Amino acid sequence: MEILPGIHRIECPIATRYVAIYAIVGSASTLIIDTGFDGSIRETVIPYFKEKKLSLEAVKYAFNTHSDFDHTGGNKAVKEFMPNALICCGERDRAMIEDLQIMIDDRYGEFNHDHGFPDDPDTGAFVRAVAFETRIDIGFTGGERIDLGDRIVEVLHTPGHSWGHLSFLDEKTGAVIIGDAVLGDSVLHADGAPAFPPTYRFVEAYRASIRLLKGMNPTEVLTSHYPRYKGQDGIDFLDTSLAYTDLAERVALETITQAGGPITLAEIIEKCHDRLGPWENPAYTFLSYPLLGHLEVLEGYKKIKRGKNAQAIPTWSLA
Numbered sequence: 001m002e003i004l005p006g007i008h009r010i011e012c013p014i015a016t017r018y019v020a021i022y023a024i025v026g027s028a029s030t031l032i033i034d035t036g037f038d039g040s041i042r043e044t045v046i047p048y049f050k051e052k053k054l055s056l057e058a059v060k061y062a063f064n065t066h067s068d069f070d071h072t073g074g075n076k077a078v079k080e081f082m083p084n085a086l087i088c089c090g091e092r093d094r095a096m097i098e099d100l101q102i103m104i105d106d107r108y109g110e111f112n113h114d115h116g117f118p119d120d121p122d123t124g125a126f127v128r129a130v131a132f133e134t135r136i137d138i139g140f141t142g143g144e145r146i147d148l149g150d151r152i153v154e155v156l157h158t159p160g161h162s163w164g165h166l167s168f169l170d171e172k173t174g175a176v177i178i179g180d181a182v183l184g185d186s187v188l189h190a191d192g193a194p195a196f197p198p199t200y201r202f203v204e205a206y207r208a209s210i211r212l213l214k215g216m217n218p219t220e221v222l223t224s225h226y227p228r229y230k231g232q233d234g235i236d237f238l239d240t241s242l243a244y245t246d247l248a249e250r251v252a253l254e255t256i257t258q259a260g261g262p263i264t265l266a267e268i269i270e271k272c273h274d275r276l277g278p279w280e281n282p283a284y285t286f287l288s289y290p291l292l293g294h295l296e297v298l299e300g301y302k303k304i305k306r307g308k309n310a311q312a313i314p315t316w317s318l319a
């Protein structure tokens with residue numbers, strides 16, 4: 001639906017969740033933010049454009065906020081249906097977006113390869129069934145201003161969930177469209193129930209991105225997997241997200257303290273997941289992303305130190 005003048009929010013189903021794709025329509029050209037799965041473009045976005053009589057030819061920019069396949073999987077379909085669209089992303093996410101195998105191995109496989117988590121042999125096949133890559137036409141680094149005719153959209157670099165994550169400030173409305181740059185205290189199902197932990201990975205960058213967005217005093221905070229947050233609700237969402245990082249870091253340190261000896265990431269998660277959210281197994285195992293980020297921060301501050309157990313899996317203990 002058109003939620004603000006010229007800003008359309010198109011919710012595309014992904015199992016029990018959705019990914020919201022946005023279109024910002026200017027007098028000269030249109031920009032879309034995220035491409036969902038291949039089916040999101042074919043089955044939801046294209047019919048929406050037709051129903052609302054929006055021009056597919058006017059789409060000049062199709063952005064991926066970041067290197068996750070539910071945000072990039074429709075890139076090939078965009079090229080098919082939107083003949084003038086340039087595929088754009090954050091430069092630092094380009095390699096993973098252009099090559100799904102790099103995304104599968106380095107983004108989703110990190111915890112299997114390096115931390116002894118059980119390998120899920122279906123991940124690669126699932127990604128490849130719903131996502132189709134293309135070359136990226138333009139890599140952005142943040143600070144660029146895109147003129148759509150009667151409105152300017154500013155590109156913001158908001159790392160944390162990924163290194164190249166991009167967000168967007170629509171100057172006409174003061175809304176920010178932030179993809180997964182900020183993730184509250186849980187990612188949600190479509191009905192609002194908690195789905196899995198906030199999967200930020202690079203903690204200090206994530207905190208800085210939240211503060212950057214808050215400093216813009218946005219009129220609305222528009223995300224991929226959460227409802228519309230208007231006015232103070234948007235600020236509250238940002239504050240909740242920042243507070244969660246402090247909780248997670250404290251819980252990580254306390255868990256290591258109580259363990260009294262070297263402990264792996266998977267063991268830390270087993271001991272503390274119920275303090276960090278209501279998720280069941282295996283959803284709570286996605287705490288691997290934020291908790292590894294926090295372990296790196298605590299290591300950097302020399303509060304904990306890294307070792308290796310007999311299986312060569314990294315462990316942490318008090319420094």
Ligand SMILES: [Zn+2]
Pocket residue numbers: 019068070071180224225
């Ligand atoms: Zn997402």
